[in-house]
Structure formats: C-alpha cells, structure tokens
Amino acid sequence: MKVLLSVKTTYSALSAHWSRSFLTILGIIIGISALMLISSLGKGAQNLILSQIQTLGSKTIAVVPGREPKGPTDHAVVESFYGNSLKERELASLQKKSNVPKVSDVMPLVFGIETASRDKETFRPMVIGASHLISKIFNLVPQTGTFFTDDDVAGRSSAAIIGIKVKEELFGESDALGEKIKINDRNYRIVGVLPKKGQVLFFNFDEAVIVPYTTAQTYIFGIKYFHRIIVQTETEDDVPFAVRDIEATLRSLHGITDPEDDDFFVGTQAEISETFTTVTDILTVFLAAVSAISLVVGGIGIMNIMLVSVTERTSEVGLRKALGATEKNILFQFLLESFTLTTAGGIAGIIMGTVFSFASATIITSLTDLDWKFAFPMTAALVGIIISGAIGLLFGIYPAWKASRKNPIEALGYE
C-alpha cells in the first residue's frame, strides 16, 4: 500500500467532516485525559511521599517493637506503637561496635501527643523524646538557640526545642527562647526554636516539642521502653549488613531462634519506599482502569460513526472497487481512518491531560504548603497512545469489513 497516498486519502476523508470527527473522538479525548490526570496525580502523591521518606536518608534504619505487620489491619500495627521489647538493654547492645560494626549513630525515640501550655494558651503538640542525634538525622537546625546535649539526656533535663507553630501558638510574636512551657504539670525551658520545616514523613516538626528521651520517658509518658530505635550507617552500602547484625544482636539478646518469633522488626528507607510505591501504584492502576471504561464507550462511538461513514460513502467504495481496489485495499483504507481518528484523539487527550495535571499541581501547591511537584506520567502517555490506536483498530474493523464486502454495482448506485 502506498503510504503517502493513504495518509492523504485519510486526511481528506476526515477533514470533510471536522466537527463530526471531533465529536467522534471526544470520548477518547476525555478518557485519555482522565487517565493522564489520575496517573499524574498518583505519581505526584507518590513523589511527595517518597521525597519525605528520602529526607530520612537512605542510610537510616528503624527498629520497631513487635513483629512486622502483615497489613494495615494486623494488630501488630498497634503493637508497633505500644510494644515494650525495645529498652535501654537493647539500645546498649546496638550501640556496641562489636555487635553492629557498621553503625555510626543509634538514637532511641519516644513520641506522643500531649498538651503543652503557657499561661492561658494551650496547644497539643507531638512530643518527641530523642537524643541530640535527631538534629543530625532529620536535619533540624534551630533558627534561634541550640540543641540540647548528651548531658541533658543523662541528667533528664527539662530542655526543650519547639517547632515554629508551637512557638506561634503559645508565644505569638514574642521571643520564646529561655521561656517556660508546661507539659504534664512540669515546666520545660525552651533552648531552641526550629525554623519552618513542614511534614517530614510521620512527624510534623512545626507542631513538635523535642525533649531528651530520658525526660520524656520518665516525666511525660511514664514508660521504660522506646517506640523506635533509629540507626544510621556510614554509607548506604552498609545498610544490609547493619540490618543483618541488628537482627542477630536482638535475637540473641531475646533468645529467639526462629525469625518468625521476632518481637521487633527492622525497616529501612528502601523498604518503606517500596511499600509506598506498591500501594500508590495499585491505587493508580485501579483508578486508571475505571477511567478506561470511558475509552470503551468512546470506542463504541467510533464504531457507530464509522458505520455511518461507510454507508454514506457506498458509491466511493464501489468506484474504488471498479478501478481495481481489492477488499484488502478497502479494509485498510477504513481501518486507517478509524486508527488515525482515535490516535489523534489519544494525542489530544495526552495534551489535555498534561494541561489538566499541570493545572492541578499548581492549584495543589498554591492551596496547601505541600511540596507537590507536577509529574508527567510517561507510562500513562504511552499506554494512552497505544490504547487509543488499539481502539481505532478494534472498533474500526467491523465497519471496515462491511465496506470491503460491498458489491461494486450496488455501491455505484445501480439497482
């Protein structure tokens, strides 16, 4: 088949009815736009969460009490917040270089929402008990004041670092440094105020009060265990070895022989990223599949219009056959038309979807303080173009076949 002429023929057939051609592919355009928009939003959300996970650093490992939850409804999820398998003894053995040689920093973590007050002002911040290492691990540098030290941890001092939102709620415009706030009837002296930081994975540091973990355990939460032990390695390559050594150390400490009986689990940034990616991918695919229904509807519209077109152009088909067109030639001609039509719809849909996605990203960024970035969904674009072409072929085949079977005499308008 002569490609250039076929393209010309297709173009002239479709351009004869611009508005009809456009209305025909509207369903495809909307379907592909929706596909693009959903994928772009899914990808944007995924990137946002992943970037937050990555702020933890790829060298960060979290040791969590309780066994690894098998799903969101597993009661091990609850245990991961209230399990008491991680205590000073576990912390000490993880800090021993001979047990876990690849580790550079080990930091226990306790946290919970409490009421903090100053005079008549109250606020419910997330109280985080940590060591000064939290500054390094989460990249927290006070805008005024300093971080507390190991001495504060050892002495259970009442030094506190507060987030910017806590400062604004309790102190307004006035200076907070050196002032006192009350948590659980006990005063804490503010030694540092954090700059605006926003949400970092599970913690919103703007709404946090950070105190030495020993202080938090004793005076705020009244517990002797840790909610997490955060471990950092020297390099990313050390992570797998560190995980192995942490597991071995804790198992021998707890007398566990079968990993099934573990009363803790070790999560790495890579693992968390993977889980989030899987979840958001499944969600995106599911929503995309729903939007694909409109593509099927669009395809039926294509078939309908192509059938009308074939009937209208009966005499053209007859003429072409009289001039020597084979059934294959006619079939190909009409298939190319529907294929071109739907592929054009697909391309228009990709362009429109991109515009919508970009607009949504802009709106989300301006309405929230999320660091949401526009993501061009390459996969959706490719899938969209392939699907739209496939719809043209699939729903065009029957009208094209009907055209190819036309009897040239009837087609020429004779009785």
Added chain:
Amino acid sequence: MPLIYVSNLEKIYHGDGIDTRALTGVSFSIEKGEFVAIMGPSGSGKSTLLHILGFLDRQTKGEYRFDGKAIEDFTNNQIAHIRNKKMGFVFQMFNLLARNSVLDNVRLPLSYSDVPEHDWDILAHNAIAAIGLEHRIEHTPSKLSGGEKQRVAIARALVNNPEVIFADEPTGNLDSKSGKQVMEILQDLNEKRGHTIILITHETYTAEHASRIIKLFDGKIESDTPVKHRHHAHDGFEK
C-alpha cells in the same frame, strides 16, 4: 482469439418471489481494437451486460471469456487486478472523488496497481494531456464543467493503459457540445491508440460514432451490424 467472447449469456435477478430475466441468451464476440456500441431502451439489459463484461457482476448461465479466460478462473484479487490493469470504466455520473484534485482522481487506479510510485505522476500527466485538461490539474471536480468532469473520468480510465474501456452512457448527462468532445476523445483512443471501446447508449446518434452496433431488446440481441455512415465528432472540438 477474440478479446470478448459471450455465448448464451443469461442473467436472472431473484427478488420478492419474482424472477427478473435481464438477459436471456446473448451471444457475440468482440475483437481487440473494435469500437462497439451496445444500444437499447431502458430495461433492455444493456447495463447488466456491461457489468458482466466488466467483471462487476456474474452471469447466471452461459459463458463469458475475457482474453480467453472466464470469471470463474479468477480469485477476487485477480479480478480486482484485471479491472485495474485491463479495463477502464467511464460512468454516466462521472463518479469522481469530490474532495480530490484532478491529478489525484486520475492517479487513483495507479494506487491500486503494481506501477511504481515514481511513475504515477508522469502517467497521470500523460493521461490528462490526452484529454486536454493540463490547465485544470490541481482543480477539484466541483470547479469543472460536466464535460470536463467526464474527460477527467476518461483520463482515469486511460491511465493504466487498459485493453478495453467500458463507457456507460458517457454523454447522458452532458450538453451536446460536451458530448461531442467526449465522443471525439473515445474515437481518438480507439483509432490512434488502439483501445477497444464498448459504449452503452440509448441514443442512435451517439451509437453511430462506433464502428458496430449491437441492439438489445428484452434481454436478447435484436441486431448486430456494422455502422455504414459513421459520425466523426471532429468538427467544433475545442479544448
């Protein structure tokens, strides 16, 4: 061996319980290079005969051989190929593609042929030159007069240099001057280039441009005679 050999050809249309006998035993042969007019009033079966001769339809009974072969000897693709390479069609209603230029209309049969694409333009130009419409080459049919449209249709029939040109009432929708031009072109193609022409008409005057007239009546041949005083359309031909 005659180019066209027809023996006891019958065509019966079945429909609504009534069988219509369009052709009831027609026999004749046409040699290469002849200019034959098939005449008859409407309903005499002349269009049916043309469709069968042009491989657009099949007879119910009897024998039809084109160049020694019957339609039964061919596959659908081979029939399409014969229509493309050996037969040219000119219709009463011109049947040009309205949105395509004169050039594209004339090139259309080439696109279904095995002629290499780089030869299309020269062949199409030659065919358009033969009917004297070089200056209209980029126009669409809507810009042409009826006579010009029919000349484009002749160029299209001509472009693959067919053995035979079937012309079905080619002057039926034209004024007498345009009709004359069309008849002159057909005569030229027959006399100077040796194309076999089979012309269908109900007008005696038009039929007398041919060298032989087969008259049909009620699906039978009424007469088959050479034309004694042949008309020549040369007077008044203007490009």
